[in-house]
Amino acid sequence: MAKDVKKRPNGRWEARLRRNGNYLGAKVFDTRKEAEAWAQMMLAQHTDGVDLRRANRSVKDYVEEFHTYREQYTNAQSATRKTDRNMFKRIPGWFLELKVGKVETRHIEKVLFDDAKENPGRTTDSITRGWTTLSAFFKYLVKQKVIVRNPATGADKPKGRLVEEVIPWMGPEIFERYAVWKGLNQEMADVALVTYFLALRWGEVRALSVKDVRIKNFEEVYVWRSWSEGEQIKDTKTEDRRWVPVMEDIRPILQKLAEGRADGELLFAGLTRAKFKWRLKWKETAQGKVIHSLRHGGITTWVEAGVLAPVAMRWSGHKKSKTFDRYTHLVGNRVNRTAIDQLNQFAREQRRSL
Known part of the structure; x- marks a missing residue:
């Protein structure tokens, strides 16, 4: 491989690289020193096996x-x-x-x-x-x-x-949304509430079978597979099977869905994102949030209720605390706001006592 550094008519310096007579590349610089340095660097790179011609292709x-x-x-x-x-x-x-x-x-x-x-x-x-x-x-x-x-x-x-639109529903907010969604479509409103309180990924919701929820008198749900749209049913994202407790708010829903049905049937047969969003008029009713906000809000609810992080991680299927922490950052914000409200109330009471 050879280098060729020459001064151009405009006063700038051009460095050219060749190998066996074949042109590999060139670059123009203001000074000869810069051109020499670049050519030398390219020569060193090429000795490491880098093919400069391949580097000339686009991203x-x-x-x-x-x-x-x-x-x-x-x-x-x-x-x-x-x-x-x-x-x-x-x-x-x-x-x-x-x-x-x-x-x-x-x-x-x-x-x-x-x-x-x-x-x-x-x-x-x-x-x-x-x-x-x-x-x-x-x-x-x-x-x-x-x-x-x-x-x-x-x-x-x-x-x-973090803008308001991506903050998940918390506390009574999810019940307010459920009331709105129920007025549009009961079936999809139930999907939303089950997804929220079980903190499931969308593929996990679609893969739930009657057998998975008809356990211990509907006290727990067995989450062990996922069904992303356009793909076959497979293991969950972390390939980890888990048990998730059933809160009393969704137990009647699960019991009604499983009543009189075979164990192998899907709990929400024919469920798709398009159907879910269309029937709930998602753009108009979801307040700018996404479907994953349901899972986000469910996990946040657990932590806010006092569930220890290791337990909540086991329920949600998270293996890394760093990933899990992304879902619980809002709890601190809520606690801070509550504390500020208490301080303000205390200050008002002190002023009234003067």
């Missing part, structure tokens, strides 16, 4: 290759791979057109900050997940000897902002 050229690699050669779960694909759908065209060898940390940061700006309700964890996808993508390219370093490493990530 979009490697996206599908990356997804295939994740599917066939890694242990990434299907939910993770689906999230990766959705993330690349949100990435702007200008980034996808960049040559992978020229992507810098600032480009990664711009994608993340622009995404957060366009979606002000996105949480910090969601933003971090976007960074994780990009980091995994460029880590793959490093492993394949396309580039030398991962530009996502060390990138600053914007802080997510």
Whole structure:
């Protein structure tokens, strides 16, 4: 491999790289020193097995290759791979057109900050997940000897902002929503309440059978499989089977649903997101929240009621406390607000006694 550094007519310096007479790449600099340094760095990279010609391909050229690699050669779960694909759908065209060898940390940061700006309700964890996808993508390219370093490493990530619309229903709020939904469709209103008080993922709700709920006189529900739309029934997300206690608010609903039915029947036969949202007029009645807010609110209710975190984690199917904490951050906010109300009330009483 050879380098060629020459001064251009405009006074700038151009560094060119060739291998066996074939052109590999070039870059222009203000000084000869900068051109020499870049050429030397490229030479060093090439000796490590990096093919500069492959680095001249655009980001979009490697996206599908990356997804295939994740599917066939890694242990990434299907939910993770689906999230990766959705993330690349949100990435702007200008980034996808960049040559992978020229992507810098600032480009990664711009994608993340622009995404957060366009979606002000996105949480910090969601933003971090976007960074994780990009980091995994460029880590793959490093492993394949396309580039030398991962530009996502060390990138600053914007802080997510918790807005009112993404806060789950808490306390009596879920019963207020249930009353509204019942007036539209009883069946789907029951789905919502069961999902909330069992804190289930959507796929877990769809996979529930009559046998899973007809246990110990409806005191517990056995959660052991998931059925995402468009896929076959499989294990839960964490591949962990669990028992979830049945609160008295949903016991009559489960008893009625299971009455006179065979054990193997699905509890909510034919349930889909589209049907659920359409019958409950979700856009008009859900106050800007998403279906997952039902699970979020259920877990928060457990903790707010005093259930110890290890127990609540076992019920919810979380293996990592860091993941579980994302669902309970609002409890502290509620406690703080209650304490402030008490302090204000105390101050008012003190003023009245003067």
